[in-house]
Amino acid sequence: MKIRAELTINGETRKPYLVSGPSEPDDHLAHRIAAFILFWNDEPTLDATTKTPALANFEFLPDLLAVNAAGEATVWIECGTVTMNKLTKVTRRMPQARIVIMKENERSAAQLRKDLQDQFDRPERVEILAWPENTYKDWAQTVGDTIEAFGEADGRSINAVVNEKMVVIDFKPY
Numbered sequence: 001m002k003i004r005a006e007l008t009i010n011g012e013t014r015k016p017y018l019v020s021g022p023s024e025p026d027d028h029l030a031h032r033i034a035a036f037i038l039f040w041n042d043e044p045t046l047d048a049t050t051k052t053p054a055l056a057n058f059e060f061l062p063d064l065l066a067v068n069a070a071g072e073a074t075v076w077i078e079c080g081t082v083t084m085n086k087l088t089k090v091t092r093r094m095p096q097a098r099i100v101i102m103k104e105n106e107r108s109a110a111q112l113r114k115d116l117q118d119q120f121d122r123p124e125r126v127e128i129l130a131w132p133e134n135t136y137k138d139w140a141q142t143v144g145d146t147i148e149a150f151g152e153a154d155g156r157s158i159n160a161v162v163n164e165k166m167v168v169i170d171f172k173p174y
Helices: 026-038 084-093 106-119 135-142
Strands: 002-009 012-014 017-019 064-067 073-079 098-103 126-130 146-153 157-162 165-170
Touching (some): 002 026, 026 064, 026 146, 106 126
Parallel strands (some): 002 146, 073 098
Antiparallel strands (some): 064 073
16 A cells, blocks of 8 residues: 655645555554654654664664654654564663554553553653544544645644544543
């Protein structure tokens, strides 16, 4: 799947192009474009690779990554499922970066928070944002192979018109 986007958020326009990886589910691209909009002010990149200086010597890649002017990671974003092993390595190697996991629903966010509390040595380092109720499914259906959106986003909510549909999402922290 591919998504061509024309996004005007917080008064600024960007035109990202997403292509799914070989084993990436189609709805994961919709999740990633939502994270791109949500963290708009951090200017995340959708295509960080091992050639990205902040990711040198990393065996893992984020779904999105924001860096500062010096090229240091400021926000590492994962959408959906992520392993404890990956979170452990990321939190140790990037002690200054904000680590955010976006979950498709509140139940899976609550379960991840519980797992972090039980198994993780620094659960407070990981922020979890959940899509409320059925908003993730609605979003995935709204986003197609093209997306045109304009509105506002602030890292916790999206208030926009997406493909001619009004979308208001207040993500719930866990």
